[in-house]
Amino acid sequence: MFRLHLNVFIMALASRALGLAFDGAVGFGAIATGGNSGTTVHVTNLLDSGSGSFRDAVSQSNRNIVFDVSGYIQLKSAVSLSSSLTINGQSAPGNGIGIMGGEISASDKSNIIIRNLRMRQGTLDTDTGKSAFNMGGASNVILDHCSVEYGQWDSIDAVGAVNITVSNSIIALPIGQQFGAHVETGPSTFYRNLWVSAHNRQPLSKDNTQYVNNVVYNYQAGYTSGNTGGVFSHDIINNYFITGPSTTSSKNAFYQMAADQSVYATGNYLDSNNDGQLNGAPDNTVGSSTVLSKPWASTSLGLATMSAADAVTYVLANAGATPRDELDTFVVNVVKSFGTQGTLYKNQANTGVSNGGYGTL
Numbered sequence: 585m586f587r588l589h590l591n592v593f594i595m596a597l598a599s600r601a602l603g604l605a606f607d608g609a610v611g612f613g614a615i616a617t618g619g620n621s622g623t624t625v626h627v628t629n630l631l632d633s634g635s636g637s638f639r640d641a642v643s644q645s646n647r648n649i650v651f652d653v654s655g656y657i658q659l660k661s662a663v664s665l666s667s668s669l670t671i672n673g674q675s676a677p678g679n680g681i682g683i684m685g686g687e688i689s690a691s692d693k694s695n696i697i698i699r700n701l702r703m704r705q706g707t708l709d710t711d712t713g714k715s716a717f718n719m720g721g722a723s724n725v726i727l728d729h730c731s732v733e734y735g736q737w738d739s740i741d742a743v744g745a746v747n748i749t750v751s752n753s754i755i756a757l758p759i760g761q762q763f764g765a766h767v768e769t770g771p772s773t774f775y776r777n778l779w780v781s782a783h784n785r786q787p788l789s790k791d792n793t794q795y796v797n798n799v800v801y802n803y804q805a806g807y808t809s810g811n812t813g814g815v816f817s818h819d820i821i822n823n824y825f826i827t828g829p830s831t832t833s834s835k836n837a838f839y840q841m842a843a844d845q846s847v848y849a850t851g852n853y854l855d856s857n858n859d860g861q862l863n864g865a866p867d868n869t870v871g872s873s874t875v876l877s878k879p880w881a882s883t884s885l886g887l888a889t890m891s892a893a894d895a896v897t898y899v900l901a902n903a904g905a906t907p908r909d910e911l912d913t914f915v916v917n918v919v920k921s922f923g924t925q926g927t928l929y930k931n932q933a934n935t936g937v938s939n940g941g942y943g944t945l
């Protein structure tokens with residue numbers, strides 16, 4: 585026991601010495617230090633507000649948030665995070681912690697680390713203009729091993745966000761606009777994420793982006809840049825795009841990638857035959873984008889340690905909040921159908937998952 589704690593302590597020291605959010609943190613958001621050097625604050629109940637609530641815990645900066653309870657916190661309104669926070673969902677006992685029915689907002693804040701948190705807005709939130717997670721105008725934010733489902737505006741809204749990472753996360757089943765993530769300003773890193781059953785924005789990158797070892801399933805449009813957003817560079821390496829029943833054109837794995845966008849693309853695969861097996865082919869022509877002969881970001885190739893096929897195996901086994909719960913299991917099993925299952929939803933209840941679609945924690 586002592587040895588385990590000592591190892592964790594040494595790992596924490598090592599990542600701090602390297603200036604990383606946590607051991608294994610990657611990308612532009614990895615410089616976040618969160619509330620690691622501040623006070624540890626315990627969430628002791630599942631109430632919307634008041635003493636011991638999540639809302640109260642995140643209301644002050646320089647805090648490391650841990651959970652003494654498991655289950656869903658049902659929000660009555662959006663919850664606003666403070667700057668310099670660490671939220672460690674993995675501290676929750678049992679099947680972990682989830683937030684339902686409202687937006688979690690880091691809007692205009694800085695220096696935030698969120699790990700192993702389930703963010704599931706859904707139609708319980710009557711504000712269809714809000715997202716599951718909003719980091720608009722924020723800086724230095726890393727989401728790792730999060731499960732972001734049932735977002736209404738976007739799953740992740742990051743317009744005006746600087747230095748962000750989304751890694752090892754499930755970004756799935758957006759309702760409302762049915763969009764994944766929208767990033768402007770940047771730079772941003774998307775690494776080893778599972779994107780499932782969205783209409784578009786996986787992500788919409790109006791910024792300089794690293795996109796490595798992601799798996800995108802049952803898309804209508806995948807990686808998108810948007811012709812009007814400005815001139816950006818995109819490193820797109822070793823990702824796997826897999827069509828499903830909702831895919832209307834497999835070519836829209838890359839969408840609105842015009843000649844004014846510069847792309848370094850290598851090792852990407854597309855499986856477009858919906859035949860129940862993973863058997864895609866290389867696909868590295870990114871619209872009419874200008875081809876870069878080397879990555880724009882010096883760290884991109886170093887991140888690409890897995891082939892696209894290995895990333896599928898890894899991401900299906902590891903992405904999302906730990907421990908994997910009922911809803912994430914549903915999402916992963918849809919992907920494992922490799923083309924035969926998948927639906928774009930307008931309401932979480934239509935999934936047939938328990939607890940009105942949210943699943944039981």
Ligand SMILES: *[C@@H]1O[C@H](CO)[C@@H](O)[C@H](O)[C@H]1NC(C)=O
Pocket residue numbers: 615723724746747
């Ligand atoms: C973004 O990260 C870079 C280092 O990579 C840093 O120099 C810059 O200050 C950061 N931006 C903000 C707004 O913190």
